[in-house]
Every structure is written in structure tokens, then in C-alpha cells.
Amino acid sequence: MKIDRRYFLSLGIGAAAGTALSPLPWKSMDDSSIWSQNWPWTPVPPDGEATYENSTCTLCPGGCGITVRKIDDRVIKIEGRKGHPVNDGGICSLGLSGAQLLYSPTRLNGPMIKVNGSFQKISWDEAISKIAEKLTDLRLQGKSHTVAAITGSPRGTVPNLFKRFLDVYGSPNFLYPSSFEDSYSHLAKKTHGQKALPGFDFENADYILSFGAGIIEGWGSPVRMFRANSNWKSRHIKLVQVEPRLSNTAAKSDKWLPIKPGTEAVLALGIAYVILRESLFDQGFINNRTDEFSAWREGVLETYHPARVAGITGIEQETINTIGREFARAKKPIALCGRGEGRTSEGIGEIAAIQALNALVGSIGIRGGAFAVPEPDYIKWPEFALDETAADGLNQKRIDGAGSNQYPDTDSLLHRLPRAILSGKGEPVNAILIANANPCYTLPDTQTVIKALKKIPFKVSFSTYMDETAALSDLILPNHSYLERYEDVPVTWSLAKSLIGLTIPVVSPQLNTKNTGDVIISIAKAMKGSISDAFPWKNYTDCLKTTLGKYWNPLQNNGYMKISNYNPPEKMTKFVFQVPDKTFPVDPEGDEKVLPLILIPNDSMRLSAGSTGSPPFLMKTVSDTVLKDNDTLVQVNPNTAKKYGLKDGGYALLKTPRGFKKVKIYLSQGIGEGVISFPRGLGHTAYDKYLADKGVNFNELIGPVEDPASGLDVAWGIRASLTKV
Amino acid sequence: MTQEHRKAKKFGMVIDLDKCTGCGSCMVACMAENNVPFRENETDKLKSITWMRVYKLTNGKPYPKEEICYLPRPCMHCEGHKGHSPCVTVCPAIATDYDMDTGIVSQIPTRCFGCRYCMAACPYHARYFNWWDPVWPEGMEKSLSPNVSPRMRGVVEKCTFCFHRYQLALDKAYAEERRELEEHEYQTSCTQACPSDAITFGDLLNKNHAVYKLKKSTNAFRLLEKLGTNPKIYYLSSREWVRRAGDNYRPGEGTGKIKSHH
Numbered sequence: 001m002k003i004d005r006r007y008f009l010s011l012g013i014g015a016a017a018g019t020a021l022s023p024l025p026w027k028s029m030d031d032s033s034i035w036s037q038n039w040p041w042t043p044v045p046p047d048g049e050a051t052y053e054n055s056t057c058t059l060c061p062g063g064c065g066i067t068v069r070k071i072d073d074r075v076i077k078i079e080g081r082k083g084h085p086v087n088d089g090g091i092c093s094l095g096l097s098g099a100q101l102l103y104s105p106t107r108l109n110g111p112m113i114k115v116n117g118s119f120q121k122i123s124w125d126e127a128i129s130k131i132a133e134k135l136t137d138l139r140l141q142g143k144s145h146t147v148a149a150i151t152g153s154p155r156g157t158v159p160n161l162f163k164r165f166l167d168v169y170g171s172p173n174f175l176y177p178s179s180f181e182d183s184y185s186h187l188a189k190k191t192h193g194q195k196a197l198p199g200f201d202f203e204n205a206d207y208i209l210s211f212g213a214g215i216i217e218g219w220g221s222p223v224r225m226f227r228a229n230s231n232w233k234s235r236h237i238k239l240v241q242v243e244p245r246l247s248n249t250a251a252k253s254d255k256w257l258p259i260k261p262g263t264e265a266v267l268a269l270g271i272a273y274v275i276l277r278e279s280l281f282d283q284g285f286i287n288n289r290t291d292e293f294s295a296w297r298e299g300v301l302e303t304y305h306p307a308r309v310a311g312i313t314g315i316e317q318e319t320i321n322t323i324g325r326e327f328a329r330a331k332k333p334i335a336l337c338g339r340g341e342g343r344t345s346e347g348i349g350e351i352a353a354i355q356a357l358n359a360l361v362g363s364i365g366i367r368g369g370a371f372a373v374p375e376p377d378y379i380k381w382p383e384f385a386l387d388e389t390a391a392d393g394l395n396q397k398r399i400d401g402a403g404s405n406q407y408p409d410t411d412s413l414l415h416r417l418p419r420a421i422l423s424g425k426g427e428p429v430n431a432i433l434i435a436n437a438n439p440c441y442t443l444p445d446t447q448t449v450i451k452a453l454k455k456i457p458f459k460v461s462f463s464t465y466m467d468e469t470a471a472l473s474d475l476i477l478p479n480h481s482y483l484e485r486y487e488d489v490p491v492t493w494s495l496a497k498s499l500i501g502l503t504i505p506v507v508s509p510q511l512n513t514k515n516t517g518d519v520i521i522s523i524a525k526a527m528k529g530s531i532s533d534a535f536p537w538k539n540y541t542d543c544l545k546t547t548l549g550k551y552w553n554p555l556q557n558n559g560y561m562k563i564s565n566y567n568p569p570e571k572m573t574k575f576v577f578q579v580p581d582k583t584f585p586v587d588p589e590g591d592e593k594v595l596p597l598i599l600i601p602n603d604s605m606r607l608s609a610g611s612t613g614s615p616p617f618l619m620k621t622v623s624d625t626v627l628k629d630n631d632t633l634v635q636v637n638p639n640t641a642k643k644y645g646l647k648d649g650g651y652a653l654l655k656t657p658r659g660f661k662k663v664k665i666y667l668s669q670g671i672g673e674g675v676i677s678f679p680r681g682l683g684h685t686a687y688d689k690y691l692a693d694k695g696v697n698f699n700e701l702i703g704p705v706e707d708p709a710s711g712l713d714v715a716w717g718i719r720a721s722l723t724k725v
Numbered sequence: 726m727t728q729e730h731r732k733a734k735k736f737g738m739v740i741d742l743d744k745c746t747g748c749g750s751c752m753v754a755c756m757a758e759n760n761v762p763f764r765e766n767e768t769d770k771l772k773s774i775t776w777m778r779v780y781k782l783t784n785g786k787p788y789p790k791e792e793i794c795y796l797p798r799p800c801m802h803c804e805g806h807k808g809h810s811p812c813v814t815v816c817p818a819i820a821t822d823y824d825m826d827t828g829i830v831s832q833i834p835t836r837c838f839g840c841r842y843c844m845a846a847c848p849y850h851a852r853y854f855n856w857w858d859p860v861w862p863e864g865m866e867k868s869l870s871p872n873v874s875p876r877m878r879g880v881v882e883k884c885t886f887c888f889h890r891y892q893l894a895l896d897k898a899y900a901e902e903r904r905e906l907e908e909h910e911y912q913t914s915c916t917q918a919c920p921s922d923a924i925t926f927g928d929l930l931n932k933n934h935a936v937y938k939l940k941k942s943t944n945a946f947r948l949l950e951k952l953g954t955n956p957k958i959y960y961l962s963s964r965e966w967v968r969r970a971g972d973n974y975r976p977g978e979g980t981g982k983i984k985s986h987h
């Protein structure tokens with residue numbers, strides 16, 4: 001038989017048709033899909049004994065109580081702790097994702113040193129002696145003051161161990177990121193004669209006037225604020241939100257005042273004008289408890305007539321009158337500020353204007369009002385001796401100018417560090433220790449921050465995760481996760497009574513990590529002499545136990561404790577009016593002619609904008625009007641879009657004086673013409689594929705704008721342009 | 726049958742949209758409780774598995790008249806007419822069923838063969854298909870709960886009203902020689918987590934449960950009631966336009982009247 005081409009083809013076609021008609025392909029397809037469904041990569045979580053342990057969350061400054069559900073020694077879920085004074089069972093989405101952070105592959109396993117641009121593992125002993133040697137070296141050269149440390153907050157034992165270490169070592173450069181609390185503290189020095197933290201008795205207030213505070217967007221202690229907000233809804237208490245954008249807080253408020261961005265304090269003084277003009281203020285409080293009232297009154301009546309204020313703020317004169325009357329006639333009104341989460345500072349003039357409203361109606365230091373809460377003072381460590389080098393070093397000027405003659409009441413101006421390093425003036429920074437902070441992501445003008453930090457020859461990170469700052473460091477000494485360590489958590493944020501929480505190691509350390517407190521004590525001990533002497537504790541747990549003293553046992557059993565029933569001393573219930581100067585509104589950076597739009601950030605409970613990166617669960621909740629694939633969407637009013645030829649979902653180039661990014665357009669009626677916005681918390685370059693390279697980091701597009709009174713960075717927005725691409 | 730000793734229940738939820746802030750806690754509480762998988766890109770919301778999803782509604786008016794309302798959407802656990810939920814009636818594999826004792830629409834992933842009829846039948850988009858096998862980053866499987874089996878590729882999954890919590894609570898009650906549960910003993914993960922106390926969960930038939938009273942509010946409405954799905958999720962809103970968004974009313978018809986109660 002001749003096998004030609006035609007025969008070959010028909011044989012092939014016949015075979016194919018025959019097979020297709022038989023059940024064979026269908027059966028094997030079915031079998032293979034069932035078989036592959038049963039491949040062992042779908043995990044079967046092992047069962048075991050279920051237990052619950054109480055601890056404290058540290059993922060934001062809120063200080064919520066958590067209950068950790070465990071199966072044997074695995075953490076499987078984190079829930080809000082019932083009966084806890086801060087959150088009473090409620091919990092936010094970040095807190096709920098804690099187990100994903102504990103078991104995250106982005107966690108650092110053991111100390112590492114950078115050699116020729118890549119990290120190599122070293123032992124803890126080697127790592128600690130490396131730092132001790134380097135720091136001893138600098139000290140011997142008389143350069144102790146060129147060492148700096150950045151911690152996430154100035155409060156609690158671990159930050160204070162860093163501070164103590166720098167003191168006895170001989171450096172004044174203890175830095176931390178500033179927030180709304182710092183601006184308030186600065187004002188309290190003027191109005192109460194001593195630094196204090198802002199506290200508000202929201203639970204007993206009956207009228208809330210919020211100047212941009214993201215009450216349900218993470219302001220203060222977030223879950224406590226959610227609870228307060230629900231409580232207002234049940235009691236039909238009016239919430240007035242002053243904000244340029246229809247945020248969730250604005251959407252949930254009873255009255256939203258869509259204001260021109262940056263002019264909030266002007267509106268506050270316009271409202272004050274109404275209360276003054278109509279004599280609606282609390283005469284008794286003004287007479288007995290305030291100073292400088294008449295000078296302030298004159299200043300307000302001279303400059304802040306509602307007609308003029310309406311022109312500046314875009315809020316109608318009639319509305320200003322109504323709000324003024326409502327606020328003054330309420331029994332327990334509270335005015336508050338701190339834009340968004342309040343993690344950025346606010347001008348002292350602005351806070352003074354808003355706080356003056358509380359003073360006008362006598363809502364200071366009383367039930368249902370605003371409180372000035374003193375800093376927690378449970379850390380009382382023995383005095384230590386400074387050697388000559390340390391004394392010399394401490395006498396040097398701080399690198400950021402905080403505490404100088406210009407800003408005597410400011411403790412830290414972290415935003416100035418990059419420029420101080422890059423300017424080349426003064427002493428360079430030779431070494432930096434960074435704990436519980438991620439300045440290479442959270443500081444404004446991030447690219448400059450990274451450039452500056454790269455210039456520091458010895459950077460030590462104490463991060464738990466491979467974040468942006470750890471990736472840039474020369475040495476990493478990873479901390480335990482908050483579920484693996486003891487640490488005190490002073491909760492100050494907006495509570496009328498401060499509270500200490502304690503994190504409890506609910507699981508043993510999963511990786512080769514060490515409590516940062518222990519590491520600092522070990523470094524000090526390795527350096528011998530006066531430095532070692534200043535750290536008399538065996539280890540960090542010993543330090544914590546000694547520090548907390550009689551509080552230790554109750555804290556360990558209970559997980560939290562109220563320091564005392566705070567009855568404000570008399571000076572904390574007084575108020576000194578600050579005659580409004582011309583320092584606000586602070587103008588945003590940039591030239592209006594070239595950059596006609598104003599870009600403002602927004603905060604969201606569904607993204608973590610702080611030093612902890614958003615875990616995968618959190619990223620899953622992010623709306624597709626915020627992030628689509630890897631693009632950030634910028635919220636734009638349709639009229640603005642029309643003007644610049646932008647289309648919904650189209651690409652555009654977003655330019656600010658600090659940089660430019662390709663973004664997508666999201667048309668929305670929740671924002672006014674000429675203003676655009678997108679949230680903080682995206683655009684990480686470190687972490688894993690669930691978070692890295694997604695969207696734009698807002699901080700890269702904004703730069704610091706300083707408050708003349710405090711030097712703090714009070715930028716609330718920046719000029720920008722959008723061009724279709 | 727153990728159930729003979731107990732009166733039939735109808736578990737349901739009342740969600741106060743005036744209190745809901747759209748924070749997303751319920752979504753994450755659900756994911757963490759039920760081993761919901763996640764992928765590198767979760768921005769395609771048609772493929773992103775969220776048993777509980779919070780929708781954003783707007784009134785469609787121009788700035789500054791726009792209003793926003795968030796609406797959390799778990800499975801509605803429709804009763805339909807005598808247990809004929811839209812999804813249950815179409816399932817060829819009895820992988821989903823209406824439980825007359827609890828009013829819970831179950832989902833048994835190992836029975837499901839992925840035809841997705843139920844997804845087509847569900848008017849609430851409450852069901853999700855596993856297009857891929859779930860993969861957890863190395864080490865993160867440790868956070869998985871043994872109470873809920875992770876699902877394989879090719880099956881449908883949805884909210885179960887945390888049925889495993891009901892079973893655990895019942896086991897505990899039996900051990901204590903009780904037949905009935907207190908209201909607080911069986912609560913879903915989302916209810917428990919909500920920082921605003923916007924979600925209330927309980928037996929819609931039990932006069933002593935909070936949901937019994939709440940569902941009778943004049944602000945109450947259910948979604949797409951006109952389809953006859955008879956859902957067990959009630960929403961409360963003081964805003965007329967939000968109630969109208971439930972899509973139950975003819976133009977000009979007043980809101981706030983639930984057509985058929987449980």
C-alpha cells in the first residue's frame with residue numbers, strides 16, 4: 001500500500017475524530033482536574049487545643065486591647081478585647097490582620113550586615129559588638145554628637161532607652177516623627193504653662209465641631225473614635241465636619257462644610273466672631289479661667305467678620321452664623337482639629353484658633369470637654385553620670401534645630417534631617433539607629449530622605465520587617481513581632497485619661513529575633529564605662545519590671561491599667577488666648593501659575609500609612625477607585641477633568657514641585673473643583689508582592705512646609721498639575 | 726435528631742447603615758475567620774473573593790451635594806418561599822442547601838463541581854468562584870484556622886454566617902447539658918469585630934433577641950425584596966435615598982415597609 005500525503009492526512013483526521021467521539025479525552029480531562037484539585041497544596045490546617053490570650057495591639061498608636069485566638073502554638077486570629085477601656089471588643093481591619101504580620105515572609109530572620117551591597121547573616125554577638133565598636137570609635141574621635149537615633153514615638157521604655165543611650169553616649173540627636181500631638185503639646189506650653197497632650201471626653205460631649213479630623217478615618221485612637229461616633233448617632237448628637245473633601249467622616253456627619261483647603265482656622269475664628277458678637281460665650285469661664293481675652297477678642301472682631309471669612313473659606317456667611325450659635329448653645333460642645341489621621345502636625349496658630357472655641361464655651365477641663373493631659377511619667381530611672389565626652393557631645397547643637405533659640409519648645413524636627421545632611425553645612429551624621437520607624441517611606445519628600453540617608457556611612461535598623469529603611473541599612477537587628485514580646489504601650493492619643501497597655505508574648509519568637517530593648521542594653525553593656533553603668537538592668541524584661549514596679553503585676557494579669565483617675569490640676573483647666581497672627585493659612589508649596597491644582601492627601605482605615613505596611617488582607621479591602629492593578633487613582637471633580645481634558649480611568653501625569661508620577665483619573669463628585677486627592681499608604685518599594693510597587697507613595701510628592709511658631713512640618717497639601725498622557 | 730429538642734431558628738442580621746463607616750473591619754474579620762485566600766492583585770473586584778463586601782453607594786448629586794453610604798453585603802441567606810432560595814434551587818449537586826432549623830444557606834465546597842449556576846442565580850453577587858488554587862506565602866499557612874477548610878480551585882464559596890461558630894457554641898452548650906444558646910453565644914465574626922456596633926446578629930424569630938425588634942424599624946429595608954428572595958439581612962437607614970437604593974419601590978411609593986416578615 002502506498003502511503004502518500006493524502007492517505008497520511010486522512011488517517012490523522014480519522015484518528016482525531018475517533019478519539020474525540022470516544023469518552024477518552026473527556027474522561028481524562030475530568031479525571032485530571034479532579035486529581036489536580038487534590039494536589040496537596042491546598043493546606044489542611046492542623047487542629048489542636050484552642051486558647052485565647054489577651055494582649056495589646058501596637059500597629060498604630062491607638063493602644064487597643066486584643067484577644068489572640070490560638071490553636072496549640074499557632075496564632076490564628078486576633079479579635080478585639082471585650083471590656084477593654086479603649087476598644088471594648090471592637091477592632092480595626094489592620095489589627096485583625098495581625099496574624100498575617102506575625103507569619104509574614106517579609107519578616108527579618110536574624111541579624112544581617114550589608115557587604116558589597118547585599119545582606120549577609122551574622123550572629124547576634126557579632127552584630128552587637130560591630131555596633132559597640134563603631135560607636136566607641138566615633139566617641140574616641142570626639143564625634144559622639146554625630147550619631148542620631150530615630151524612634152517611632154518618644155514615649156514608652158524602648159524609645160526612652162534609646163534616649164538614655166544617646167544622652168550617656170553624648171549625642172543630643174534623638175529624633176521622632178511629629179504628629180498633631182506635638183503641635184498641641186507646643187500650644188499647651190503657652191496656654192497651660194506646661195507641655196501636655198490633647199484629650200477629649202467625646203463620650204459625654206453633645207456637639208462636635210471637627211476641623212478636618214478624620215474621626216472615622218483613623219484619628220486618635222481609631223476604635224475608640226468609632227465607638228464614640230456610633231454613640232453620637234444613637235444619642236442624635238450633631239457632628240459638623242469641616243473638610244474640603246467628602247471623606248467618610250464628612251459623609252457620616254450631620255453637616256458637612258466643604259471648605260477651601262487650608263482655611264479651616266480662618267473659619268474657626270469666623271465662628272468665634274459670631275459667638276463674640278452675640279455674647280454667647282461662657283462669661284464665668286472667661287472671667288475666672290482665661291487670660292488675654294480682651295486682646296484676643298479685639299483681634300478677632302477686627303479681622304474675622306463672617307462676610308470676610310466666607311470669602312476666604314467658601315462657607316456661606318449664614319452657615320457660619322448658624323454653626324456659631326449652635327456651638328455656643330450646646331451644653332457640652334467640643335471643637336477639634338488634626339487633619340485626617342492627625343499623624344501630621346498642624347500650625348500652632350491653627351490649633352490655638354480652634355482650641356479658643358473650646359475656651360469660649362468653657363469646654364476645657366470639664367466633663368464632656370477638652371482636656372490637657374500631662375505626659376505619662378511612670379518611667380523614673382536612676383540618674384546617671386556623664387563623662388566628659390558625653391557632656392561635650394550633649395552640648396553640641398542638634399542637627400535639626402529643635403530646642404534651639406528659634407524653637408525652644410520643640411523636641412524634634414525630623415523632617416529637617418535630610419536637608420541638614422544634604423546641605424553639607426555643619427557636622428555630617430556618621431551613624432544612625434532607627435527603631436519602629438520607616439522614614440524612607442513615611443517622611444515627606446521621600447526621594448530626598450533616601451538620598452540623605454544613603455550619605456550616612458553607618459545605618460542600623462531594628463525593624464521587624466524588610467521595609468524601605470531596613471533595605472537601605474548597613475546593619476539590621478530585627479525586633480520581635482508585637483505578638484512575641486513584652487513592651488509597655490503608653491496610650492495617650494486623644495484619651496481624656498491616659499492608660500498604659502502591655503504587649504504580652506502570646507507565642508515564642510518564630511524567628512531569630514531579639515527585643516530591641518534587650519539589644520540596646522547589650523550594646524550599652526558592651527561599651528563599658530559610664531555607658532554600661534547607666535544601664536543597670538540585667539535585660540529588658542528586668543528593666544520593664546523595675547520601671548513599672550507595682551504596676552507590673554496588675555499589667556501582666558490585666559494587660560492594661562489606668563494610671564490614675566485624672567483630675568486636672570487647676571492650671572490645666574485654664575486657657576490663655578493666643579492673639580491670632582497672620583501665620584495661617586499656610587500656603588501650599590508651588591507656583592499657582594504652573595501648578596493650578598491643589599493636591600491633598602486622604603487617610604483610610606483600609607490602608608496603613610504608618611511604619612507598618614498593609615498586610616494582604618488589608619490590601620484586599622482597598623477599593624478599585626483607589627488602586628487598579630498597579631495604578632493609583634487620583635480623585636478629580638468632573639469639572640476639573642473637563643478643563644484639562646481628562647477622562648475617567650484615563651492616564652495622566654501628576655506633577656508637584658517635588659516630583660511627578662503617572663496616575664489614573666477617578667472622577668468623583670466628592671471633591672471640589674481645583675482640588676485633587678489620593679490616599680496615603682500606597683507605593684511601597686519594599687515588603688512583598690502583595691504590597692510592593694502598587695500605586696504611588698503620597699509622601700514622594702509633597703515636601704515639608706514649616707510652621708513659623710514651632711518649626712514643625714505643617715504641609716496640608718501641595719500645588720499640582722494633571723496632564724493627559 | 727438533636728434538633729427536635731429545639732425550636733427552629735431563623736438567624737439573620739440587622740445592619741445599621743447610619744452607623745456603618747465603611748472601615749472594612751467586617752471584611753477582614755470574615756477573611757481571617759474563614760481562611761479566605763488572597764492573591765497578588767486583588768483590584769479586579771469580580772474575581773476578588775470577599776464573602777463580606779462593603780459597597781459604596783452615592784446619591785449621584787454633584788459636589789457638594791453628594792452623599793455616601795456604605796453597605797456591607799454578606800450572603801443574604803434567602804428563604805425565598807419555604808426555603809426555595811434562588812441558589813439552592815439551581816444547584817445540581819446539593820452543594821448548597823437551605824437549613825430549615827437555622828435558616829442558614831449552607832455551602833459544601835467538596836460537593837461543588839464548579840458549574841456556577843448558583844452564582845448566576847444569586848442576585849446579590851454573594852457567591853465567589855475559586856479560579857485558582859489558594860496559595861499562602863511560605864509560613865503564613867500557620868495563621869489558618871482548623872475550623873474552616875480552605876477551598877480548592879474550581880469550587881464556589883460564600884458567607885456561611887460562621888456556621889462553625891454555631892456548631893462550636895452548641896457543642897459547648899451540650900457539654901453543659903443545655904439545649905438552647907444565649908444570644909451572645911453565637912455571633913458571626915463580622916458582628917463581633919465591627920468597631921461601630923453597626924451589625925446585630927441573632928434569631929429573627931426570638932422576641933428576646935435584638936434583631937427581632939430592630940427589623941421592625943420604619944427605617945428597615947431589605948435588598949431587592951421585590952424578587953421574592955425573602956432575604957434575612959435587614960438594613961436600617963434614616964436616609965430615604967439609601968432605602969430606595971434597596972430597589973424595592975415603585976416611583977412615588979413610600980419606603981420603610983417591609984413586605985413580608987419572617
